[in-house]
Amino acid sequence: MKKEQYDNYINILKEELLPAMGCTEPIAIAYAAAKAREVLGNMPESLIVRCSGNIIKNVKGVVVPNSGGQKGVKAAAILGMLAGRADMQLEVISTVSPADRDNAKYLCGLGICQCELQENEENLFIRVEVVRKNESAAVEIRSQHNHIARIERNGKVTFEQKDLAVSSSGDKSKLNIKDIIEFANKVDLSAVEEVITRQIKYNSAISEEGLSHEWGAQVGRTLRECGDDIRTKAKAAAAAGSDARMNGCALPVIINSGSGNQGIACTMPVLVYARAIKADREKLYRALLLTNLIAIHQKRFIGNLSAYCGAVSAGAAAACGIAYLHGADETTIGMTLTNTLGTTAGIVCDGAKASCAAKIASAVEAGILGYEMACRGRVFPFGEGLVEGNYEQTIRNIGRMGKVGMKATDIEILHIMLGK
Structure with missing residues (x-):
């Protein structure tokens, strides 16, 4: 086997075999929400989660870990926004405390989160938009559950990569x-x-x-x-x-x-x-x-x-x-x-x-x-x-x-x- 192919297979394994806690679709939503809060620089007052149909399908019936038994897009997003650690990516809500969990349940009941179906998008698409007073932020995930493709702050794009990073990726x-x-x-x-x-x-x-x-x-x-x-x-x-x-x-x-x-x-x-x-x-x-x-x-x-x-x-x-x-x-x-x-x-x-x-x-x-x-x-x-x-x-x-x-x-x- 040529060295190029050999190294390629090693790269594929290292980038694919990643740790994740819970079903990857709600975790990806939590990750996007945690990152959006981080970009905003403050705790949001409200958020909108726009998802492709496949994301909604895979979140609807599965329990979100550390949520106290809750299911669905809103539970995942609010938990990620409130207590998620974006630096942990697909383990974003692994450090949630009982107090965080109870607070997330309370916020879910207040209706601060809206979920909308985003049509005409690729199968793996998540966009979380957060707002506090006159400030806003948005984070989009595409193609892969931990791949942030776009970040916005107050309506301006601050980061964008349409395709997956290829510098160390496997082909x-x-x-x-x-x-x-x-x-x-x-x-x-x-x-x-x-x-x-x-x-x-x-x-x-x-x-x-x-x-x-x-x-x-x-x-x-x-x-x-x-x-x-x-x-x-x-x-x-x-x-x-x-x-x-x-x-x-x-x-x-x-x-x-x-x-x-x-x-x-x-x-x-x-x-x-x-x-x-x-x-x-x-x-x-x-x-x-x-x-x-x-x-x-x-x-x-x-x-x-x-x-x-x-x-x-x-x-x-x-x-x-x-x-x-x-x-x-x-x-x-x-x-x-x-x-x-x-x-x-x-x-x-x-x-x-x-x-x-x-x-x-x-x-x-x-x-x-x-x-x-x-x-x-x-x-x-x-x-x-x-x-x-x-x-x-x-x-x-x-x-x-x-x-x-x-x-x-x-x-x-x-x-x-x-x-x-």
Whole structure:
């Protein structure tokens, strides 16, 4: 592998595998609100939050961490404005005190925050406008949950970057399965050890929290009560992390493609299998590198937010990581990916909420089935549906369907959720 490509993959991992507390959409709103208050230089008297439909969809049904059980755009924005630390980005409300939480609830009741749907914008768009007397400030987030694209002070633009910063960013267009496998095989682990160690630590902790306590619909706990085989354990561990995260657990997670659920789904099945087969630490780390990059590779064609459930991409990637743990070659990994996407691609995203845990479990199950088929040399025939003559084209087909083909589905889901 060329050094340029090698360094590119390391940069992608470092910029994608970030810590976040709670569902990333309400956290991004809280981040924008905290930054807007910082720019204003004083506590606002009122605020308006303008969001794309996908943001509203993913905030509507999920509990905002440290909010005392509140849901929705207004709760996230007011908590971020009141007590958020913008310098902590996606952990912006991790230091909220009980007094802050109670004050935020009180302010929500006063109706100081308005939420408006911003149409004709990209799927990931947040604009928070704050006002105090004759002073105002506004912050816009686009493209990525922690990417501030525009700042205004009293109506004047003080900062703007239309595109994501590229000075140290990785180029995702260079991702492909063959090179991902080569990178996983050859990378000096010291270059990425800190990132993967943190992913294992954080995502394992929230998974254990979901298995140990009654969060949401308790999908993970239900699965664990149904069986003790490795397959069920893998699904339960992934689902349990989502159980906790979707229902207000304040533990941080390491995200993948802007999603904590996807980060958990990438991590836990691979970790469960590694422990079961007694894989050594090096093999586990290399398998997780492969898993994360394959998940990111799929999502670059779809986008971070759409009507396509990201758990499918993560579950497929996790299955590829499991295959790698067992010594699979490129052909078997490609067949695993093809089989998984041929099974569950098309599950809709109708917002972040408790049922995400069950979708994760379904995606992991499909991934494991896809791997078991691949182990036996079985793969869905090329040319059937979206399955193509090679796995790279299959990934592109699924991406086109998720990004372009499901646009109308996304709009209709939002209309239904908003009662239109």
